[in-house]
Amino acid sequence: MRIELVKRPQHSALFSALSPFIALALTLAAGAIMFLFLGKNPVEALYYFFIDPLREVWSLHELAVKAAPLILIAVGLSICYLSNNWNIGAEGQFILGAIAGSILPVMYPDFQSWIVLPLMLLMGIVGGAAYAAIPAFLKVRFNTNEILTSLMLVYVAQLFLDWIVRGPWRNPAGFNFPETQTFHSFAILPEIWPASGRAHWGFVFAIVAALVLWFVLSRTLKGFEVKVIGQSPRAGRFAGFSRNRMVIFAFLVSGALAGLAGISEVSGAIGQLRTTISPGYGFTAIIVAFLGRLNPLGIVAAGLVLALTYLGGEAAQISIGVTDKVARSFQGMLLFFVLACDMLIHYRIRIARPVRTAKAEGTAEEPAHA
């Protein structure tokens, strides 16, 4: 028996919609096997991982807290990936946004006014965008590979945060803990419904960003430009779109949104800068972007799913005693299956009857072009 992939004449709308769900199902199945090997009851483990966190209002708020940065970053990344710009450095842009946004409450704690919060958000946006501009500039000017440059800049950002929090910005009254002082009340991003839980306005930003970018991508010339350049660079040039301007645009938008996510996280969820402010949101958002099919509305749903793996990881740690690395493996498996299932959109699987010589590959002119 031989399994063949046969190219579809048109991409399949059915599988475009179905592929994330198939991927989810496969992830759950693989996860069950993993729990089995860990010596846990898979049903119970999956319950604690994926159902338990959804049972109470406060934990739904936690879900929104975790989903907000994932969605914000991922919708920005969708612009990058749709236009063929492989920004892997959102984690760094998130951190730089957080640092830039924290300048006011940390360095000028006496400047207390309602204007502080909007300024902080703005500075966060600018910080993230400026950091993303570095790989964009390098790509445009020197044709460097943005995957490498943006990824390496993540480590630079992480170490810079570590240094600044341990060094110049350490809270003088903080008993030498590597933390800045806690933000004053004007610098705190408020909760949406303070009575019921911790979800802050970052989640609203995420939803608004997703709606706006969905509109831009599906209805406007700019969105059209993004897709043409991404799918078919030569046709993009023929259309008169500039590849270089698109590189800059995509990186700036995604950097700005990652920066906004960063400052929202520290001023909303944490309330100060620490050496670690993200459990890898910038990387997990890559999975979110692909699980959401690079469609901002899909990304909202995907962000909630991935946020659940964070919460589930914590819950499973407490209730059944597995390591929190399990959450990471779930995220990894999900990405793996999503990418694999995407193939079904353009190909269908056919099981062919046995053929005498299957050694046909390896010939020089396997003619794709007769």
Place this chain on the structure above:
Amino acid sequence: MGGVVGATLEDRAVPLLEARGLTKTFGTLTACDHIDLKIGRGEIHALLGENGAGKSTLVKMLFGALEPEEGDILWQGKPVAITSPREARRIGIGMVFQHFSLFDALTAAENIMLSLDDPAPAGAVTARARELSKAYGLPVDPDAHVGDLSVGERQRIEIIRCLLQNPDLIILDEPTSVLTPQEADKLFETLEKLKSEGRSILYISHRLEEVKRICDCATVLRQGRVVAECDPRKETASSLARMMVGDEVQPVVRDKPAAQREALLEIRNLHRKAGHPFATPLSGISLSVHGGEVLGIAGVAGNGQGEFFEAVSGEALQDQADVVRIRGKDAGRLDISGRRLMGAAFVPEERLGHAAAPAMTLSQNLLLSRYRTDARAFLSRLGIIRSALVAKAAKRVSDVMDVRKSGEDPEASALSGGNLQKFVIGRELDRQPLVMVVNQPTWGVDAGAAARIRQGLIDLAKSGSAVLVISQDLDELFEICDAIAVMHGGRLSAPIPIGKATYEKIGLLMGGAEPGQSAIPVAEAV
């Protein structure tokens, strides 16, 4: 295999290759529907058909690249299963593809060695290649880098590569589509030689005159079926065309050249450096195209036509603004959108991936080249796309150009080559541009679609626009142009008015003969 020369009389009774009821379907499309084919020994057998008639599919099954769903292949009277190209070569079938698979950076001999199923020492291969090239009149230097060779020479490498396997049957896919008339003549001599040795040739072409000239027998395909088997020498070109197309092809109607109007497209002394090692640099190209005129640029592929098109369209900018002038205004520093806004329209050679984004729908592809020129109609404020109006325009283009498609607004890649070409040409004609520049308007397009496209270009010129057509198809240029210039090695000859142009003259220029520099000043050319 072997034994080619020793073909005896009784062998001749049994066809060398016989296909019975070969069928292949792709989804709902039956590409080949119970096709029967007999190729005798020492026969040049033509396979005729429009694009999409099933020629490629049939040939791929014979060469082992596709598996037939039904039917049998008999080789020298015995049924065989050809499961791979390697197997095909083993039993004695060789193939020369339309698009070569050669590495530019390697030498001819190295390319030949790479293709061998059984490795052989370099010296032996080179010697054998030299021998073959001498014996069959295929002059190629085995030590030359492929990147430096002409298209004709590259084809010879492919043929030598094929002959090294000592095949009994050689399949040639549109071999003359890239050759000058003189190069084609040389190829025909080689084919005659091969035939005289008792080898058979399956010759795929849509050039009817050629088929009439060299083929002993022809099988005509239409929509996946064999519609006729005939002796092409007893047919006329138009009767063959009728078999292929089914009904009479509309002849293109051309009036006398219109009265001279002002120059709408002028190019003065255009130079362009090669962007990559195998690109052709352009030097000193000048021309002007007037309103009401169709100017053709002939030339063998790879002589700078692509580079020239990019320079004219504005995909590549010029250093000086006055090198390219559109409607009397400098355009050399404007990008493609700027040039479109001045009234120019462009259709590049490659349909998929250049003229159109494959995974986008037709209406999106309409927007691709017209979002600037028709911004008022297609975009509202804030750059929001008016999809309904764009879709309406796409439908109008499809109706006018008779684009046949599967759905209301399918993706570009779902259309056949001819239909997509009609669409990308119609997309520009719909604008009534004052200057139209087209590269290879009918490459690989069936006769019906080609006639429609050519008529569209002529009608546009008649309405007062300037049309520049770059093409490798001389028949096409002679059919529609008022004057023809020839591009060779990145230089352009002076245009020859159609009344004075002959195939021989143009063919010599295509082969690199010195263009009659002093001949005719550009302005008076037409």
